[in-house]
Amino acid sequence: xxxxxxxxxxxxxxxxxxxxxxxxxxxxxxxxxxxxxxxxxxxxxxxxxxxxxxxxxxxxxxxxxxxxxxxxxxxxxxxxxxxxxxxxxxxxxxxxxxxxxxxxxxxxxxxxxxxxxxxxxxxxxxxxxxxxxxxxxxxxxxxxxxxxxxxxxxxxxxxxxxxxxxxxxxxxxxxxxxxxxxxxxxxxxxxxxxxxxxxxxxxxxxxxxxxxxxxxxxxxxxxxxxxxxxxxxxxxxxxxxxxxxxxxxxxxxxxxxxxxxxxxxxxxxxxxxxxxxxxxxxxxxxxxxxxxxxxxxxxxxxxxxxxxxxxxxxxxxxxxxxxxxxxxxxxxx
Amino acid sequence: xxxxxxxxxxxxxxxxxxxxxxxxxxxxxxxxxxxxxxxxxxxxxxxxxxxxxxxxxxxxxxxxxxxxxxxxxxxxxxxxxxxxxxxxxxxxxxxxxxxxxxxxxxxxxxxxxxxxxxxxxxxxxxxxxxxxxxxxxxxxxxxxxxxxxxxxxxxxxxxxxxxxxxxxxxxxxxxxxxxxxxxxxxxxxxxxxxxxxxxxxxxxxxxxxxxxxxxxxxxxxxxxxxxxxxx
Numbered sequence: 097x098x099x100x101x102x103x104x105x106x107x108x109x110x111x112x113x114x115x116x117x118x119x120x121x122x123x124x125x126x127x128x129x130x131x132x133x134x135x136x137x138x139x140x141x142x143x144x145x146x147x148x149x150x151x152x153x154x155x156x157x158x159x160x161x162x163x164x165x166x167x168x169x170x171x172x173x174x175x176x177x178x179x180x181x182x183x184x185x186x187x188x189x190x191x192x193x194x195x196x197x198x199x200x201x202x203x204x205x206x207x208x209x210x211x212x213x214x215x216x217x218x219x220x221x222x223x224x225x226x227x228x229x230x231x232x233x234x235x236x237x238x239x240x241x242x243x244x245x246x247x248x249x250x251x252x253x254x255x256x257x258x259x260x261x262x263x264x265x266x267x268x269x270x271x272x273x274x275x276x277x278x279x280x281x282x283x284x285x286x287x288x289x290x291x292x293x294x295x296x297x298x299x300x301x302x303x304x305x306x307x308x309x310x311x312x313x314x315x316x317x318x319x320x321x322x323x324x325x326x327x328x329x330x331x332x333x334x335x336x337x338x339x340x341x342x343x344x345x346x347x348x349x350x351x352x353x354x355x356x357x358x359x360x361x362x363x364x365x366x367x368x369x370x371x372x373x374x375x376x377x378x379x380x381x382x383x384x385x386x387x388x389x390x391x392x393x394x395x396x397x398x399x400x401x402x403x404x405x406x407x408x409x410x411x412x413x414x415x416x417x418x419x420x421x422x423x424x425x426x427x428x429x
Numbered sequence: 430x431x432x433x434x435x436x437x438x439x440x441x442x443x444x445x446x447x448x449x450x451x452x453x454x455x456x457x458x459x460x461x462x463x464x465x466x467x468x469x470x471x472x473x474x475x476x477x478x479x480x481x482x483x484x485x486x487x488x489x490x491x492x493x494x495x496x497x498x499x500x501x502x503x504x505x506x507x508x509x510x511x512x513x514x515x516x517x518x519x520x521x522x523x524x525x526x527x528x529x530x531x532x533x534x535x536x537x538x539x540x541x542x543x544x545x546x547x548x549x550x551x552x553x554x555x556x557x558x559x560x561x562x563x564x565x566x567x568x569x570x571x572x573x574x575x576x577x578x579x580x581x582x583x584x585x586x587x588x589x590x591x592x593x594x595x596x597x598x599x600x601x602x603x604x605x606x607x608x609x610x611x612x613x614x615x616x617x618x619x620x621x622x623x624x625x626x627x628x629x630x631x632x633x634x635x636x637x638x639x640x641x642x643x644x645x646x647x648x649x650x651x652x653x654x655x656x657x658x659x660x
Contacts, residue, residue, distance in 0.1 A: 126462070275478065279471035299465050299555035336519060419525045
């Protein structure tokens with residue numbers, strides 16, 4: 097049962113981070129938005145949505161914490177989680193939409209001297225996609241925080257409930273999902289889709305900065321053309337990043353708990369059998385036993401984590417070596 | 430040892446380690462998102478905080494079944510190390526397959542670890558792109574140190590200052606952010622890792638972060654004392 101909940105968390109993490117990245121593409125938030133800002137200043141009037149509220153990590157920490165707090169309050173009032181979590185996410189998204197409007201209108205208005213108009217159809221047309229993508233991300237993060245808070249209760253071993261309160265867990269994963277969405281997903285939007293009329297296979301030179309691709313396959317490009325493109329590679333890879341992180345973190349903890357003896361001990365203590373009674377009495381009379389089991393559990397978890405990290409380092413060496421061999425030295429001008 | 434002294438020492442050490450960790454991360458900021466600079470395409474504080482929070486989550490879980498400070502701190506360190514490792518690896522996948530560039534350093538002509546030449550693979554008018562091996566290993570070391578520092582502070586607040594777990598997490602994060610921001614100011618935007626000339630600015634940041642962490646440690650001790658949590 098514990099493994100099933102863990103896998104559900106991993107799946108939710110994958111969905112959350114993918115939608116977080118696509119939302120940042122849909123609203124043009126974070127690092128690549130520097131080019132949208134710059135575009136008007138270098139004479140490139142555009143129909144991009146300019147939503148630089150803050151870095152993705154603080155903004156998602158805000159929405160997820162609001163969602164977590166609202167859900168937590170509703171749960172304290174014994175509202176069903178299936179209702180409390182979506183209501184929390186809705187509250188978070190309400191704030192998100194307000195910030196989106198003020199950020200876009202405020203920033204674009206400040207570019208009046210560069211003759212950048214505020215296109216009202218761009219403003220109205222992007223709010224709903226921003227809200228829906230953001231809602232998916234916030235909903236999944238709040239659900240993850242709820243499951244982790246109650247993991248022990250849900251899987252029948254109360255000791256496994258996470259010690260942090262639901263809003264803090266929502267905050268932690270909000271920060272993390274934003275940091276990952278910003279550091280991974282931005283690349284596909286900023287280095288590829290934003291400069292698609294430049295040669296593929298090279299870093300975007302400083303002279304290109306601000307000169308973004310303004311025309312789509314058909315008509316003038318807006319953020320909607322960008323999200324559908326990034327959904328094919330950048331979004332899923334970003335989702336995979338967060339999913340794999342949660343998978344490795346959970347897996348190494350669980351392996352440590354199983355091999356270190358923590359899980360069998362908890363299972364025994366939770367049972368009403370003779371073995372359970374013996375386990376409860378033994379841990380009370382000899383506190384050194386659970387302490388030793390706890391230490392061993394932590395040590396195994398650490399060693400497994402270090403081993404995974406070393407594999408990741410080797411993976412990076414392989415990718416870099418492959419790219420150097422496959423692409424070769426730079427041949428352009 | 431006196432709990433007040435323990436709190437101050439742990440917070441001081443945690444803050445200094447956080448600052449050191451931030452300096453080791455390969456942070457490319459906005460230029461990295463356009464493959465114009467080497468490193469991870471986000472801000473220094475956000476990246477370190479994301480990694481440290483990931484570590485803090487695991488450290489908090491581990492602290493429920495062990496009271497060994499080293500094991501809790503190492504668990505946090507490994508949590509951050511995994512977060513950074515996966516993030517940098519998959520960012521490189523995007524650089525290689527999504528943008529079609531070779532990960533290279535813009536600050537050194539030869540990778541100091543793998544001895545691979547960098548210059549001829551770099552796009553002109555760019556300050557490198559992607560996460561080369563030297564930056565990757567530097568980032569992993571930074572995450573390990575930063576995560577260790579964050580978890581160390583959390584454990585001190587939880588066990589020695591007797592804060593409630595959620596409160597200890599919030600307070601540890603607050604002190605961590607202060608140190609990360611000081612380090613980010615010292616870096617001034619982008620850094621590639623220990624091979625970057627900006628890394629030489631480290632002593633100034635360590636001194637400043639040491640003073641800030643010392644003040645934070647004293648403040649935590651005062652709060653815990655006045656709140657009747659210790660003594």
